[in-house]
Amino acid sequence: MNTCPRGPRFRLCAFRSKLTRVASKWALPVLLCALLNASAIPASGAPPVNRYDQVMHLVRALSGSPRVRLLPFGKSFTQGYCVPAMLITDFSAKSENKIRILVCAGQHGNEFDAVRSILSLSCNLASGTQPDLLKKCEFVVVPMVNPTGVGAHTRLSADNIDLNRNWRNPFSPEALHVSALINTWRPHLLIDAHEQDKPSYLEVPYCLSTNQQTAMNKLAQGISAKNRLPIARSGSNKSLFHSNYAFLGYGAYLIEIDKNLGYKTKYKLYTGVILGMAKALSNNTISRSTLSPSSNNFSISAVAPYLKPLTVRKITVVASLFNTGLLLVFSYILCVWLLKPTFREQKTQWSRMFMRCEVDQSIPANRLAMRHTPIPITSRSWVKRQLRSRYAAPKPEDKKPEPKPIESTLTFIKPKYPKTGSERASSSQTLTTQPSLTHN
Numbered sequence: 001m002n003t004c005p006r007g008p009r010f011r012l013c014a015f016r017s018k019l020t021r022v023a024s025k026w027a028l029p030v031l032l033c034a035l036l037n038a039s040a041i042p043a044s045g046a047p048p049v050n051r052y053d054q055v056m057h058l059v060r061a062l063s064g065s066p067r068v069r070l071l072p073f074g075k076s077f078t079q080g081y082c083v084p085a086m087l088i089t090d091f092s093a094k095s096e097n098k099i100r101i102l103v104c105a106g107q108h109g110n111e112f113d114a115v116r117s118i119l120s121l122s123c124n125l126a127s128g129t130q131p132d133l134l135k136k137c138e139f140v141v142v143p144m145v146n147p148t149g150v151g152a153h154t155r156l157s158a159d160n161i162d163l164n165r166n167w168r169n170p171f172s173p174e175a176l177h178v179s180a181l182i183n184t185w186r187p188h189l190l191i192d193a194h195e196q197d198k199p200s201y202l203e204v205p206y207c208l209s210t211n212q213q214t215a216m217n218k219l220a221q222g223i224s225a226k227n228r229l230p231i232a233r234s235g236s237n238k239s240l241f242h243s244n245y246a247f248l249g250y251g252a253y254l255i256e257i258d259k260n261l262g263y264k265t266k267y268k269l270y271t272g273v274i275l276g277m278a279k280a281l282s283n284n285t286i287s288r289s290t291l292s293p294s295s296n297n298f299s300i301s302a303v304a305p306y307l308k309p310l311t312v313r314k315i316t317v318v319a320s321l322f323n324t325g326l327l328l329v330f331s332y333i334l335c336v337w338l339l340k341p342t343f344r345e346q347k348t349q350w351s352r353m354f355m356r357c358e359v360d361q362s363i364p365a366n367r368l369a370m371r372h373t374p375i376p377i378t379s380r381s382w383v384k385r386q387l388r389s390r391y392a393a394p395k396p397e398d399k400k401p402e403p404k405p406i407e408s409t410l411t412f413i414k415p416k417y418p419k420t421g422s423e424r425a426s427s428s429q430t431l432t433t434q435p436s437l438t439h440n
């Protein structure tokens with residue numbers, strides 16, 4: 001049996017000190033590393049409770065589809081909530097001749113089934129249930145025009161504005177954002193989804209042009225018959241979304257669905273109207289330029305950045321594992337690097353205390369302390385030392401005898417011209433002495 005000669009108490013102390021050392025060296029960096037990674041990983045699992053968060057969660061999930069791209073989001077004035085917008089289409093098909101449809105919902109925050117239905121329709125389109133339709137159509141979807149109202153379950157926004165009375169001269173940031181989208185995309189068709197306590201209907205607004213009015217009525221009649229949805233005529237209240245844009249020359253409609261119906265029936269009605277109108281326009285049963293004369297001003301260069309083909313990154317399981325591993329390693333290195341200086345400093349202090357004491361036993365304690373305080377070598381002190389060593393007066397015993405000056409045997413005389421005969425002779429004499437150096 002292997003027993004320690006120093007006894008169990010010593011072994012326990014040794015074990016404890018070793019444990020402390022290991023803990024200080026490894027446990028802290030590992031803990032910090034785990035914390036860093038935990039903060040990097042997004043929280044998942046439980047679905048969001050707030051309706052606004054639910055919508056944003058779904059929009060984020062939808063953006064992963066190859067048929068969906070997010071458009072610039074708007075922002076509410078008071079709480080900085082997002083007004084999400086997305087483009088759903090088949091991006092491989094040419095965009096020039098596509099029908100542009102803008103669908104919006106949630107202008108009134110307490111009509112959440114309309115928001116849900118539009119989001120469900122977006123999910124269906126994004127998952128590829130209508131591949132032929134997406135080759136011919138571009139859907140610009142704004143599922144939640146009033147995010148603060150949706151978050152608080154109120155009709156009005158947080159700024160106390162009824163957004164569907166704010167379109168003639170829009171001033172709320174939500175309405176301004178949607179109108180900017182309409183000015184960019186110039187849609188052929190605008191559909192606004194609502195709910196109410198009265199029976200459902202499809203509302204056709206008043207238009208300036210007779211041809212446009214005829215086209216709008218014709219399209220509405222076809223859809224109404226198919227979905228058993230009555231048609232209603234609206235007045236010329238231009239503060240309403242659909243009335244304002246019909247007046248401005250767009251094919252705009254309002255769907256009002258009875259609140260008391262079940263969600264499935266509501267979804268069926270919303271989807272029936274939107275997809276029915278899109279199919280009618282894509283089959284050219286209705287002339288799109290007659291229905292929406294303002295859409296002729298569309299310029300494809302304005303939306304070109306959103307239609308560019310994307311390079312899809314395929315992240316495999318191995319790659320994601322590799323990334324996680326890299327993240328772990330880097331965060332560990334960072335932690336060690338952050339903690340290292342303290343360890344090193346401690347080590348040097350201790351080594352100074354003990355190692356120097358062993359070597360310099362004769363030096364008293366106060367001198368030792370002085371010696372351990374680092375003396376900064378400045379450039380000034382270095383210069384002083386250099387000057388002192390160079391110009392210090394030599395000691396008398398070190399004085400060396402001065403070396404004798406070497407007598408020069410050569411005299412160089414600059415010749416003057418013209419020379420006289422005697423001068424030429426003297427210069428030749430001096431020159432004759434020169435070879436004594438070279439030939440010794």
Ligand SMILES: [Zn+2]
Pocket residue numbers: 107108111164194195
């Ligand atoms: Zn409404």
